Amino acid sequence: MSSLLGSASDLSEGNVADQPVAVIDVGSNSGRMIVVRLVAGSHLETLFEAKAHLRLASDVAATGNLGPSAIDRTIACVEDFLAQARAAGSARTIAVATAAVRDASNGDVLTERIRSVTGLNVEIIDGAREARFGFLGAVHSVPVESGVLLDLGGGSIEVSRFRDRAMSRAWTLPLGALLMADRFFTEDPPTRGERRRLLEHVTSQIEKAQLPTLGRHDRRDSAGPRSATETKLIPSRGCTATSCLCRGSRTC
Known part of the structure; x- marks a missing residue:
């Protein structure tokens, strides 16, 4: 099986051949897989996609x-993904x-269990590489030259500034949607006090990270839990990163 397995460095180095390749993302809220094929040397054709709810961030936030149950369902998810990847060629x-x-x-422990059961090496990537992968996926999917990408996951958010389709700087903050919901919300819908405490926390984290104010001609590109490949483009008019993150799906 090892001959069928690649590494995350293949993604950042662009080592994707014209044969179908499966990419699995063990995320904080969901597990995702996409099977792609390189067409005409430059275009990635999506052959198959799959998603499974894992909610790993809830365990980490609490304990x-x-x-054990989180580890077991992740292993089962990866086994299902591998079977689907083989079926997709x-x-x-x-x-x-x-x-x-x-x-x-x-x-x-999780990655070792996955390796022993399936033979698959799952690489735990740091925030900088996560931001780079998210940027590469977005910039090759939408016709935008310069702006800011917000990649909101279950456990973290990656903010990448780019110009002329090249990333110039990136930040990773522990402000994922699932993590924040578990930490700050007990009511559905959240109370005004819960929303205020969340806003204060997000503002504090953003100020600590020294995120920039977006320029008048920047665009905010947001990739989030709705779809691994969906990006919404909205012209920004001098908004701060705080206002963009805290307004959520209504504006980002």
């Missing part, structure tokens, strides 16, 4: 580690894990 599989697994005290 600091991944519980994938020649190899690349797998990464993001915020929840890297923040968990036993994230390495």
